[in-house]
Amino acid sequence: xxxxxxxxxxxxxxxxxxAGGRDAPLAAHLAGCGACAAxxxxxATIRQQLRFEPVGAVPDVAPRVMVAVRHRAPPRSxxxxxxxxxxxxxxxxxxxxxxxxxATFVGLGxxxxxxxxxxxxxxxxxxxQRTLTSLAAEVSxxxxxxxxxxxxxxxxxxxxxxxxxSLALQLTDRTAYPSAAWARDDVTLVxxxxxxxxxxxRGCPVEAQPAxxxxxxxxxxxxxxxxxxxxxxxxxxxxxxxxxxxxxAAPAPxxxxxxxxxxxxxxxxxxxxxxxxxxxxxxxxxxxxFHPADxxxxxxxxxxLLPLALRVTVAAGGERQRWAAARGYPDRPGQVVLxxxxxxxxxxxxxEAGAFPPPPPGARAEDAGFLDQPDPGGIVPDPxxxxxxxxxxxxxxxxxxxxxxxxxxxxxDGRAWLKVRATGEWPGGRLFGDLGPLVRPLGLGAGVAYxxxxxxxxxxxxxxxxxxxxxxxxxxxxARVAAGLxxxxxxxxxxxxxAATATLPQARAASPGLLRPRDPAGxxxxxxxxxxxxxxxxxxxxxxxxxxxVQGPGARLTPPLDADAxxxxxxxxxxxxxxxxxxxxxxxxxRTLDLRSATLSLEELxxxxxxxxxx
Amino acid sequence: MVQEPEPDVVRAxxxxxxxxxxxxxxxxxxxxxxFLRHLxxxxxxxxxxxxETFLRVYQHLPTFAWRSKFSTWVFRVARNAGxxxxxxxxxxxxxxxxxxxxxxxxxxxxxxxxxxxxxxLSPKLREALLLVxxxxxxxxxxxxxxxxxxxxxxxxVFHARVRLAAWRDEEGRAxxx
Numbered sequence: 001x002x003x004x005x006x007x008x009x010x011x012x013x014x015x016x017x018x019a020g021g022r023d024a025p026l027a028a029h030l031a032g033c034g035a036c037a038a039x040x041x042x043x044a045t046i047r048q049q050l051r052f053e054p055v056g057a058v059p060d061v062a063p064r065v066m067v068a069v070r071h072r073a074p075p076r077s078x079x080x081x082x083x084x085x086x087x088x089x090x091x092x093x094x095x096x097x098x099x100x101x102x103a104t105f106v107g108l109g110x111x112x113x114x115x116x117x118x119x120x121x122x123x124x125x126x127x128x129q130r131t132l133t134s135l136a137a138e139v140s141x142x143x144x145x146x147x148x149x150x151x152x153x154x155x156x157x158x159x160x161x162x163x164x165x166s167l168a169l170q171l172t173d174r175t176a177y178p179s180a181a182w183a184r185d186d187v188t189l190v191x192x193x194x195x196x197x198x199x200x201x202r203g204c205p206v207e208a209q210p211a212x213x214x215x216x217x218x219x220x221x222x223x224x225x226x227x228x229x230x231x232x233x234x235x236x237x238x239x240x241x242x243x244x245x246x247x248x249a250a251p252a253p254x255x256x257x258x259x260x261x262x263x264x265x266x267x268x269x270x271x272x273x274x275x276x277x278x279x280x281x282x283x284x285x286x287x288x289x290f291h292p293a294d295x296x297x298x299x300x301x302x303x304x305l306l307p308l309a310l311r312v313t314v315a316a317g318g319e320r321q322r323w324a325a326a327r328g329y330p331d332r333p334g335q336v337v338l339x340x341x342x343x344x345x346x347x348x349x350x351x352e353a354g355a356f357p358p359p360p361p362g363a364r365a366e367d368a369g370f371l372d373q374p375d376p377g378g379i380v381p382d383p384x385x386x387x388x389x390x391x392x393x394x395x396x397x398x399x400x401x402x403x404x405x406x407x408x409x410x411x412x413d414g415r416a417w418l419k420v421r422a423t424g425e426w427p428g429g430r431l432f433g434d435l436g437p438l439v440r441p442l443g444l445g446a447g448v449a450y451x452x453x454x455x456x457x458x459x460x461x462x463x464x465x466x467x468x469x470x471x472x473x474x475x476x477x478x479a480r481v482a483a484g485l486x487x488x489x490x491x492x493x494x495x496x497x498x499a500a501t502a503t504l505p506q507a508r509a510a511s512p513g514l515l516r517p518r519d520p521a522g523x524x525x526x527x528x529x530x531x532x533x534x535x536x537x538x539x540x541x542x543x544x545x546x547x548x549x550v551q552g553p554g555a556r557l558t559p560p561l562d563a564d565a566x567x568x569x570x571x572x573x574x575x576x577x578x579x580x581x582x583x584x585x586x587x588x589x590x591r592t593l594d595l596r597s598a599t600l601s602l603e604e605l606x607x608x609x610x611x612x613x614x615x
Numbered sequence: 616m617v618q619e620p621e622p623d624v625v626r627a628x629x630x631x632x633x634x635x636x637x638x639x640x641x642x643x644x645x646x647x648x649x650f651l652r653h654l655x656x657x658x659x660x661x662x663x664x665x666x667e668t669f670l671r672v673y674q675h676l677p678t679f680a681w682r683s684k685f686s687t688w689v690f691r692v693a694r695n696a697g698x699x700x701x702x703x704x705x706x707x708x709x710x711x712x713x714x715x716x717x718x719x720x721x722x723x724x725x726x727x728x729x730x731x732x733x734x735x736l737s738p739k740l741r742e743a744l745l746l747v748x749x750x751x752x753x754x755x756x757x758x759x760x761x762x763x764x765x766x767x768x769x770x771x772v773f774h775a776r777v778r779l780a781a782w783r784d785e786e787g788r789a790x791x792x
Contacts, residue, residue, distance in 0.1 A: 008773050015753070042779075043780070045725075047748060050748055051748065051751070058649070059644075061644050062644060064666055065666055066633065066636075066637050069633065069636065208681040
């Protein structure tokens with residue numbers, strides 16, 4: 001054996017990769033070669049010196065990373081956290097028989113020109129939830145391009161709902177898979193008050209199918225669940241799509257027609273806007289995602305505004321194609337990739353026995369720790385105002401051992417709900433109630449409250465109590481409930497995460513010449529932050545739609561972080577667009593502007609940019 | 616050695632659970648920073664690139680396809696971010712007519728000498744050696760990080776070791792003079 005071969009083998013042996021049968025010749029060479037024996041000793045020394053390196057203090061980047069990701073829109077497939085979503089638009093595929101799909105949409109041939117007042121549709125959706133007491137319907141789903149080897153998946157099942165918070169969604173996978181190696185996507189979600197359980201295949205990336213999904217379905221059972229809990233959500237948007245229309249955004253009308261024998265009104269919207277509804281189809285299972293800009297045709301029951309049919313189409317454009325390619329979806333522009341239909345709809349009638357089946361015997365329960373108490377004590381004060389018709393629902397307390405003890409009261413009216421959580425043990429650092437990093441101050445008489453970007457949560461920091469109001473109501477109603485609580489809201493202390501929260505006039509004072517979009521339709525008023533001379537405006541729309549505008553002094557952009565960044569004209573200037581980050585940047589009048597969104601297209605962002613004007 | 620996280624934690628982070636994502640950041644930030652510090656030869660730059668690495672991990676989590684270990688995937692993201700930083704610095708350095716060369720931290724002991732030798736390797740040899748020798752990846756895993764054939768990793772690690780051993784010889788001779 002030559003020395004160079006022996007040393008190469010020593011290197012392999014050091015890494016445990018020397019092929020069998022080569023040990024003996026190597027040993028024989030080493031026995032007679034002092035130089036190679038010394039080389040082996042050096043390798044051992046080098047390893048010891050490099051692998052066991054005292055590194056001293058390691059920088060902790062986690063806080064900065066987390067601040068950045070919380071300010072940044074979630075990655076595209078993770079949009080829509082609870083309560084603003086779960087995974088981005090994952091959808092179980094399902095279906096019944098071909099005839100139904102055809103009938104659903106083809107049967108709408110008799111569409112009339114828009115005769116329905118679309119401007120008040122969001123308000124009507126929010127109002128309609130209060131008249132709903134029960135629902136029974138058969139559900140069918142067709143999902144396409146979930147996997148290159150499975151061009152179409154078909155699921156069928158049933159949906160049962162009883163107000164306010166009992167729901168059962170059971171889907172059976174009827175897909176003709178290429179072989180028995182593919183796990184069927186049979187899914188069940190059942191919620192009955194304080195019990196929540198699911199059964200379905202474990203979530204598994206599509207690219208790794210079929211091997212990656214365990215054969216046995218996973219069962220998860222949670223008991224003593226808090227009413228309207230974020231972590232064990234009930235997909236209430238399947239029965240009334242309130243969150244897809246709050247904050248109010250008037251969608252484009254498609255006209256009227258009939259779906260499954262019921263009068264329906266159609267609207268053209270996007271996957272981003274109906275993200276909460278689509279997420280509601282995915283209580284468990286292996287589901288594909290949709291691009292936020294994918295056009296969606298949504299047909300609502302004309303009276304109950306229940307979603308009767310929905311169709312998702314692949315958006316055009318290179319960015320959409322790259323998005324699909326990265327996920328392995330063989331999508332073609334214009335292709336229909338999801339069709340959802342509800343048939344046999346029965347509203348506000350008694351449900352059959354067994355509508356909400358119990359969990360499988362032997363399922364191990366997780367204890368969510370909520371203790372129902374008719375009178376949970378005085379920490380949650382009585383609101384001076386409740387929407388007419390709201391009645392007390394469940395109340396009680398949760399937490400206490402390792403976190404603050406939180407008292408909870410809820411009120412409901414049909415499917416509509418309202419919740420107040422309160423604690424006297426909040427350790428501070430940020431507002432109680434998971435409002436997110438960008439909040440909006442609200443004047444409350446003599447005090448102040450803070451609303452989340454979309455207005456869906458209102459927090460009050462009092463002298464001895466911290467509260468949060470949430471519910472399926474318009475932001476103005478939630479603010480009114482908060483204003484009626486007998487707690488003087490204090491501004492957040494200086495060290496808290498929301499301390500940089502500002503009003504627009506304050507931001508203008510900090511940054512003269514501040515720009516903002518002119519009347520962005522379909523978005524709540526902005527949440528504003530001022531960090532030194534940098535001002536951030538956050539606009540939330542319905543579903544997962546939203547964008548951030550960050551501006552601060554600067555004469556040029558920092559170098560691009562992405563290889564895909566390209567030049568684009570913005571307001572008559574040279575700008576830069578990164579599709580990967582959903583980020584549009586440019587320099588204007590001595591300030592850098594950064595407009596970003598994970599759910600709006602470049603065209604929408606350019607339109608917003610074009611509308612910017614001085615505050 | 617670099618540990619693997621529980622798959623459920625990764626899935627939760629992929630589904631948008633920020634607490635799970637933060638947990639992953641805290642698990643890997645020390646490994647990633649150490650790798651980048653030696654790849655880039657600059658602790659402060661490594662800190663910036665570590666932050667950038669986790670922002671990229673967050674952005675690309677939905678594309679993680681379980682074809683490799685999660686740790687391997689994180690290192691690949693870190694390595695790509697590091698290479699981008701190196702290229703960026705190289706462009707900058709070329710403007711200044713200065714050859715890029717990582718600067719070892721001054722210290723007199725043998726361990727520091729070994730790290731000085733690592734810093735003197737070319738980036739290709741250095742990154743392969745770091746992954747295998749320092750972080751304990753197999754050739755196959757390192758090949759996944761670097762997107763090269765297994766044999767290339769094998770060869771680069773070997774040549775890196777030969778240079779380290781030779782460097783020690785030269786240092787030793789210099790010390791005897």
